[in-house]
Structures are given as C-alpha cells and as structure tokens.
Amino acid sequence: MDLSGNRFKDFPETLCQIHSLKILLIESNQLTEIPCQLSQLHKLKELRFKSNPLKDNRLKKLMEQDKIKPVLEYLAKQWTEQHKSSASTTAKPAQSKQQQQKAKQNVEIQDKIEILHFDQVGDLKGRQITLLPRVISVRPHILCCILRNVDLATPGNLKKFLNLQNELHDDICQKRTLATIGTHDLSLISGDLVYDARNPDDIGLVPLGKGPKLVSARDFYDQLCRDAEHERKLKKRNQLSGLHKYLTLLEDQNEFPCLSDQDRYVISLPPLTNAERSKLSPTSDSIFVEITSGHSMDICRRVMDAFLRQVLENQLGKKANEEEKTFRQVLTLQQTRVVDDKGQLKTTFPSRTDLDWNEVSQGKIFIERLTNEK
Template structure:
C-alpha cells in the first residue's frame, strides 16, 4: 500500500474521504500506468463505494484487470480514448452498471459476460476494431443508447433486434461493414434515432416504417439498389423515406400501392398545389424540397472525436465569472462577399440583445486552427493577465483597463455626453473585481479576457471555417446555454444566406494561420460542401481534478422546435 500511496495518492485520498466519484486523465496518469505495466493498480478496485469511475485519454492503459469486478456499486464506467486491447469477463459482475463507455480503444472483441449487465442503459463501443457483438445482448432489456460507430461490424447478432428492447431509443452504427438490416428492426417500438451511414447496405426493409417513434435516420454512404430511395436518404428526408418504405417496401422502386394509397397520393398532391402560394406561412412539411432546404446541425459526440478539446475551469473563477460553456462549430463559410462582416455584426447584436449588453453573458469566437489546447479558464490578478487585444499591442489587463478608462473619458469630453462606445461601455462589469477572468491556452497565452475582449492571436479571418466558441456568465449556466444556442442558430442562418446569395468569393489578404488543432476525421467538411450543414462538436468543461462541470451540447441542448432545422445526433 505504501507504493500506491506514493504513486497513486488519489486512491488513498478517495478511500479516506469515501468518495463516490474518481477521474484519471492525461499524461501524469500515463506515467503511473507505465510504472504499473499498463494496468490499473489493484488498490483501485478496493474502493467499493465508487459509483463513477473514469480513466480517459491515457494511451498507456492497455489492461483493465480482473479486479474490476469488485467495484460492485459502480454505475458509470468511462474508459474512453485509451489503448485497451481486452475487457475482462469480470466486467459482467458489475450488476449495478448503467453506463459503459469504452470508445476510442483497440478492442477487437467484447466478453460475452456483458450480456449479464441487466441494468445497462448506455453502451458506447465506438472507434474500436470490433468485428462482432457478443450474443445475448437482448437480455440487457434496459438499454436505451447503443453506439457502435467506427468499427468493423458486419451484422447485428441474431435475435438482438427484438421486442424485448422496448427502451432502445438510439442506435449509432455508422462507418461499419453492415450488409443487411433485418426485418426485425420493426420490433424496436421505442427507436427514435438510427444511424447506419457508410455501411454496405443494399436494401432498407419496409418494416423500418413500423418504428412509430422514429424521427431521425441516416443511411447516407450506402449503395442502395433502389436509386430513388438512395436519393431520398441522401437528402435526409426521414418522414418521406418512411412513407416511401411504408408503401414500397424492401427498396422495391415506387412500390406496389393499394388503390386507397393511390387516391391518398392524388389528394396530397392537390393539397400541395393549393398550399404552394402560402409557403412563407409554414409551407408543406411533407415537401421533399423543403426537407432538402433545411439547415442541418450534426452533433459530434465527444466519444467519436479522437482529439477532443479539453477545457478546465479553476475554482478561482467562482467569485468573478464562474459559468462557462464551450463548443466547436465546423463548416462556416466566411469567404464570400460580406459574410465575415455579417457574422461579426450578428455577434454584436446578440451581445446587445440576449446578452443584455454583456451584463448577462459574453460570447467569444476563435479560429479553431489557432486554438492550442488544453485550455484553462482561470481568474488571476490584473497585473498577471497579459493579452494582445484585438487590434492592439500586447498589454497587461490592469494597463488595458486603465487605458480604456482614459479613452472613455476622452470620448465623453469630445462628444459632451455620458454614453461611450466600443469596449469602453463594458468596463463597469469589472468594478470591484480583485481578479480578472481569462481563458489560457497550452502555451500560457491568454486568448480571451471576458467580458472585455479576445486575443488577436485567435481572431476570426475570412479563411476561418472552424470556430471555437465560449460563452461566459456570472449569472447562470442556463443563460450560457441559451446564448450558445442562439449564436449557433444564427451561424446556420448566415451560412444558408451566404449560400443562397452566391456572393463572389473574396480572397484572403491575411497570411494563412498556423494549424493549432487537428480536425477530427469525423467532422471534416470538404470545401465543396453545400454550406447548409454545420458540425457542432461537443466540448467538456471540467474542474481542475477532471470532474465534469458541463458538456455542450448535451442531449437536452439544441432541441430546436422549428421546421427550419434538422439536428442529427
């Protein structure tokens, strides 16, 4: 135990404090794992009170160890982005386990004992090397979410798609080698989301239309025999696809319609012609063209991202500006015409309206290429915060505030009125603050000083396509989320406006910025993309010890009740 106390003081501390949660992340943990031969220390498995255990982002973790079965109270086990090559059968002894995340490892198989986890609700095995799933998974009758993306799976296990899985709401099996989706899929009455993009399917069974709750499907990247159906799925027309399957079935062209179905089609077409002039007042939700014109927001889950951006928030921000929500938005097109000016103007308007002149929240946008993670959200004395403000030279925060105060006074004298403009009107938000909030990158460079300014280092250019967005507030976390949703919606609208107006592309006059953050393959968007899709990449904000504070967007975020958007999760 002495060796463990020296090498793993976190374990001894958790035991003394009877902690229920424990998180290990990063290079420091890797060094300890290397000393343990790539395995977790046996002493960890004596923490019988744990109900949440996370070991993530540790390439040295290769073996989990049979002792994991002793963690009898663990409900969530997160082992993502490691180098695990094997999951021991002892995992099946964790009868209280509800969430299992082993995404981003090197697993080639899963133990059959996983089927013994009767309380399992979420299973994420994406980004591995799995060729098949273990038999008997249908016995996990409480499972609601299943993520199998980016593996080598060729089929679902026989008997898996059955009525016993009444709670199964989401299946993500993109980027596999699945060749057939059986008619049993219609037995999943609770299914709401199905992603089988980039597989080897040639048909879609008509029984899929029996899934009454199904709202989101993705079959893009499959070479379907029915070319009309293939065109429809590439347009992401969920309702239209299900209607087509309902009358056609098994990819059988236009389908053999009944006499009543033909009459209904005639009626529908007549109604569409009658409603066409009223398109601006709501239009026809069944119109395929309208489905194609929807603005798409694709959510990239953090477990699908091989290099997620990490943001840690220190406790010192609590007394200054404690709430922060972040995400990455990829696919903006700022090159044509005045696209960049429109984006900056929209951000300013949001600051004036929903942010109530930055008193409720502040938005900061950065060129993701220039953001070098991991990031630290901290509060420091003004004399210790040095930044290169937008359009200015490097300066300490205390000197910048003093300079802005002087400029504000000069403005008042010249204009002979109390109102001031620009950054000067936000100075009062720092009154009485001993420390100033700041966001710091991996090179100890301050890239944001809310609510005053961003750094020139990560400024937005016309060539910017991927943006890191932060929203901070001293009021509430929900305000941060509301503001974040507002700017994402505005970005999608601006992208669509730019596309539809076909403005002339203006070449960059600025030098191409150096790449600071690699774009994950899962969210790369070609330059020739239509422009109607944005990828919103989840960003996790934790405390200094790695405990989760907020993940955005979560399942409850970006649930847009509007016909203009299609959100793919």
C-alpha cells in the same frame, strides 16, 4: 408589450410571431390557455399572466408564485411533447398540389446539423476546458462549442459573422453585461484550455485589433476606462454609455477572468476583449466559441442557442454536397467539456438536451448525432 386589464378570452396568436418580443404582460384578462409556442420566442425574458382563469392549474400556480424561468421551461416542455405527438401520428390527410409544392420547397431549404461526439477519434477530438476555483467568485459560468466546416471564405461571410456577434452583444447580452461571446480560430489554439482568474498585472496579451504590442490586462482595462470617461464628457452624460457599461463588472476586482490555451497564451479576457493571436480570418473553417457570464449558466445556453440560430439563418454553414442535396447547408458542431480542477465533469455542449428546436427562419433543421467512430 402590456396587454393587462383587458377582456381577452382568446390569446392573440400573432404575438407568437413577434420574435423580437422581450417582455409580455397580459395579466387580469379572461384567458383559459397560454400557448406553448411562446417558449420559442428566444428573446422573451419576462412573461406575466396572473389573474387569468387558466385551465392548467400547474401553469397557473407557477405564474402566481412569480416563477418566470420555470414558466418558460414548462411551456417549452409542452411544446416538445406536442411536436413528438404530432411526429408519431401516422395517418395524414391527402395533400393538395399547393400543399405538396410547399412541402417540397421546405425540403429543399432544409438545414442539417451534425454533432460530433467529444471522443471522436483522430483530429476531430473535442477540446476540454478546466475551470479553476479562483474564477468562480469572479465570472463562474462558461459554455463552449466548436463549429467545424464554417464558410467564412465566401466574400461578405466574415463580415456577416462578426456583425451577428455584435448584434447579439447589444441585444440578448445587454451590452455584454449579461454575457460575452468570444470566437476564435481553432487552428491557432493549442490543446485544451484553462479558465482562471489572475491578478490583472500578471495577465499579458495582445488585444484584438490593437497591434503587436503585448500589454497587461490592467493597462488595457485602465485605457478602456479612460476612453469611456472621455466619451462620457464629450456627450455630457452622467453615466457611462451602454457601449462601456460592461467595464463596471470588473470595477474593484483584484482578479480578472481569462481563458488560456495549453501553451499558456491568453486568448480571451472576458468581458473586455479577445486576443489578436486567435483572430478569425476568411481562411478560418473551424471556430472555437466561448460564452461567459457572471449571472447564470442558463443565460450562457440562451446566448449559445441564439448564436447558432444566427449562424444558420445567415447561411454560414458549408454548402451541402451532391449526396446531401436535400439540404441547403450543413453545420458541424463538436462537443466540448468543462471540468473542475479535480477533473469532475461540469458541462458538456451540445448535450442531448440542447438544440431542442426544429425551425430556423423559413427552413427546417435535421439534427444528426454522429458516433465516435472514424
């Protein structure tokens, strides 16, 4: 949306409600403030408001320097501080009956996120991913998480889950060219994992939905390229379709990225495919999620954030029990760690700075971080 070169004195507040907004240009107006609520539009990738008489000199300077990412981070920090301030206010005006009824409804549809510590004892211990040096020059960024007690058994829920993943691939992942989402049945993955890059002739896997035959990553990639070229010719296009643009990411690469479990089974070949071995089914209740990117860790975090929001909005968490009847659903997240080949910690997700949001759709979210006790 381009609103530049007008005479806006007040920011159009309705823009803060357009959750599909990706680019907003509102330069050369007469705005004195930019609302921090814009930071909650999680699909927003570009925001420009140069040549406005802003009161906030820090924000104005960041924009004039074309620092788009720091601008969004600065607005997000303001948003967090505002909510902390409002939460600490003890004096509240008397509520009307209508307000009380609305507040009661909000409580009734509240969602809960439980976060289990990585070192949780027993069977709930988190998984560790070792990042090997060879993959750094190919596709270096990986962020993982475990979703426990997911409801895929209810008819239609597995389809919802797969559809939301496909929609995110088309949208925020830009046809897999920015990032790729892999989801796996945790019970079918053995132990900790290794993220590496290897010669595609030496990588063997059964691609998702391609039958029982083991193929090399090279043969699978070549077949995808042939399919893409056939489609291009059928549609008489000069370039590959958006569906196959991600194939160019591995063009002329001598090594392909791959994610393997403790038994050396390849479960993911990003950005091409997951393996049939760890395929989700209606009986899957614990899901291993991996987001990989060749661009930045920030993109991985944005995609993971959007993915978890969609899981909640589609109500795929377990239904709350009688003791937690104020909650609509409970989604349990298990921390994972990414370390380098020397065991040095690279990333933990979710960390204490992640999931800094309190609303999904019409519901509220309550986040509980559990200790590492049994």
